[in-house]
Amino acid sequence: KVTVEQWWYTLAVHQVSMESLQSNLPFFLVAAIFLLPLLYSLLIKNPNETQGHGKSKKLHLPPGPTRLPIIGNLHQLGNSPHLSLSRLSEKFGAIFYLQLGHIPTVIVSSARLAKEVMTTHDLTLSSRPQLYSAKHLFYNCTDVAFAPYGAYWRHLRNIYILELLSAKRVQSFSFIREKQVARLINRVAASYPGTTNLTKILGLYSNDVLCEAAFGRDFSEGGEYDQHGFQKMLEEYQILLGGFSVGDYFPSMEWMNTLTGMKSRLVKTFRPFDHFFNKGGTHGIALTMDNIKAVILNMFAAGTDTTFITLDWGMTELVMNRKAMKKVQTEIRNFMGERTVVLESNLPQLHYLKAVIKEIFRLHPPAPILVPRESMEDVVIDGYDIPTKTRIFINVWAIGRDPESWENPHEYEPERFMRSSIDFRGQDFELIPFDAGRRSCPAITFGIATVELALAQLLHSFDWKLPPGIETKDLDMTEVFGISMHRVSNLIVVTKPHFTNII
Ligand code: HEM
Numbered sequence: 287k288v289t290v291e292q293w294w295y296t297l298a299v300h301q302v303s304m305e306s307l308q309s310n311l312p313f314f315l316v317a318a319i320f321l322l323p324l325l326y327s328l329l330i331k332n333p334n335e336t337q338g339h340g341k342s343k344k345l346h347l348p349p350g351p352t353r354l355p356i357i358g359n360l361h362q363l364g365n366s367p368h369l370s371l372s373r374l375s376e377k378f379g380a381i382f383y384l385q386l387g388h389i390p391t392v393i394v395s396s397a398r399l400a401k402e403v404m405t406t407h408d409l410t411l412s413s414r415p416q417l418y419s420a421k422h423l424f425y426n427c428t429d430v431a432f433a434p435y436g437a438y439w440r441h442l443r444n445i446y447i448l449e450l451l452s453a454k455r456v457q458s459f460s461f462i463r464e465k466q467v468a469r470l471i472n473r474v475a476a477s478y479p480g481t482t483n484l485t486k487i488l489g490l491y492s493n494d495v496l497c498e499a500a501f502g503r504d505f506s507e508g509g510e511y512d513q514h515g516f517q518k519m520l521e522e523y524q525i526l527l528g529g530f531s532v533g534d535y536f537p538s539m540e541w542m543n544t545l546t547g548m549k550s551r552l553v554k555t556f557r558p559f560d561h562f563f564n565k566g567g568t569h570g571i572a573l574t575m576d577n578i579k580a581v582i583l584n585m586f587a588a589g590t591d592t593t594f595i596t597l598d599w600g601m602t603e604l605v606m607n608r609k610a611m612k613k614v615q616t617e618i619r620n621f622m623g624e625r626t627v628v629l630e631s632n633l634p635q636l637h638y639l640k641a642v643i644k645e646i647f648r649l650h651p652p653a654p655i656l657v658p659r660e661s662m663e664d665v666v667i668d669g670y671d672i673p674t675k676t677r678i679f680i681n682v683w684a685i686g687r688d689p690e691s692w693e694n695p696h697e698y699e700p701e702r703f704m705r706s707s708i709d710f711r712g713q714d715f716e717l718i719p720f721d722a723g724r725r726s727c728p729a730i731t732f733g734i735a736t737v738e739l740a741l742a743q744l745l746h747s748f749d750w751k752l753p754p755g756i757e758t759k760d761l762d763m764t765e766v767f768g769i770s771m772h773r774v775s776n777l778i779v780v781t782k783p784h785f786t787n788i789i
Pocket residue numbers: 430431432443446584585586588589590592593596652653655656657658719720721724725726727728729730732733734737
């Protein structure tokens with residue numbers, strides 16, 4: 287039976303924080319009076335026997351108790367689903383089942399099973415659930431990330447791979463990255479000798495690169511960018527996409543999203559972007575204007591936060607791990623000598639820098655449980671029958687810290703990648719920050735180039751440490767809830783320029 291605890295667990299995993307419960311208390315009380323009988327009949331349903339969707343398939347649960355416990359406090363659970371799901375996988379194994387409302391959900395937390403999902407069953411598991419937030423934020427899921435599998439998605443995906451993000455196109459954007467890295471360095475230098483809010487500066491850099499690549503125009507010049515409030519809008523996007531809406535778990539109760547205010551919040555977030563994109567033109571592409579806007583919007587939503595999170599965690603880990611910081615700076619400075627500006631052509635020689643970035647992806651994948659997939663047919667994974675329309679989450683955060691795959695899994699040790707050929711491009715399932723298979727990130731080359739160049743130049747141009755009186759143990763590692771997750775706190779540092787001519 288789905289117990290009341292499980293229902294609470296469902297809410298908790300999907301960001302119903304104590305604050306939001308409290309602020310919506312009058313609504314919940316009124317709703318409870320009217321809806322309790324209905325909720326009761328919906329919840330008291332045996333997940334072992336019926337999965338709805340017109341089929342009557344048996345879902346064989348992994349061994350272990352079927353009744354799920356509540357772990358930790360609600361607020362903590364709600365804001366860190368990758369942590370709570372990792373704890374559940376320690377208890378129930380590398381594959382386990384959750385009945386989230388009416389939706390059968392399977393969580394996969396090992397490299398071996400991720401490989402099974404992303405190779406053997408990649409096609410069957412290549413669809414996406416039509417999430418309520420994605421329908422409102424991405425033109426009824428007509429973008430590439432949330433479109434269900436089919437001819438339309440394949441068409442869009444080809445536009446990404448062959449046109450927007452082809453190797454040649456990404457290469458042609460190198461002047462954008464080099465220009466924006468120079469601006470990044472100037473922003474850091476401007477705060478010298480005071481403290482630098484590096485998180486803020488890295489956020490601006492990631493947005494500037496994407497804006498210029500997408501629109502061919504530098505929006506940060508003349509403050510046009512700030513005027514549109516992109517940064518805030520994108521943050522809201524990440525939160526809403528990862529958030530909980532009743533209709534995603536109880537499809538027949540989608541109307542409740544209007545009452546909870548979820549719908550108006552989505553519309554409010556979506557409108558400014560839509561308005562902004564109206565300034566462009568379609569110019570002969572056989573897609574509707576909304577389709578094109580969805581594609582561009584996807585680049586922002588998928589590309590800015592992920593790049594920024596990688597850089598922010600990268601600098602945080604290096605500031606905390608002085609030995610690795612010294613080693614990577616020595617590598618860059620030995621190679622660069624008196625040359626102050628790092629070029630993209632220098633990057634292939636910086637092997638330890640690449641190991642540093644892999645280690646960031648292992649410990650802090652920007653999308654810790656990826657975007658859910660949805661099964662298009664019945665499928666057997668690791669001996670378990672998984673029915674059609676099951677939602678599949680891959681906990682890449684847990685896979686990156688799995689002691690079966692990694693020695694000292696919680697330690698920051700880039701050296702491990704100097705001794706191994708493991709890479710993040712979708713062949714080694716221990717390290718899949720970009721996902722793998724059909725639904726993997728089409729922008730790996732773009733993303734990596736944006737991260738590598740910025741990191742190399744920051745480390746070459748400055749020495750970095752925490753402000754006086756602050757120690758590594760004082761840094762707050764809590765993450766903000768969302769589909770991608772960055773640290774709640776900003777990284778505040780003090781810098782010392784390496785070259786006299788930089789300030
Ligand atoms: C460090 C940088 C990045 C990381 C770690 C990353 C990670 C990911 C992941 C994990 C997915 C798969 C979603 C899933 O199945 O869970 C994805 C998809 C996607 N990413 Fe990235 N990404 C990065 C940068 C970018 C950039 C810069 C862009 C655009 C310029 C981009 C565009 C996309 C798009 C359009 C998809 C949807 C693909 C589909 O569903 O077919 N990403 N990314």
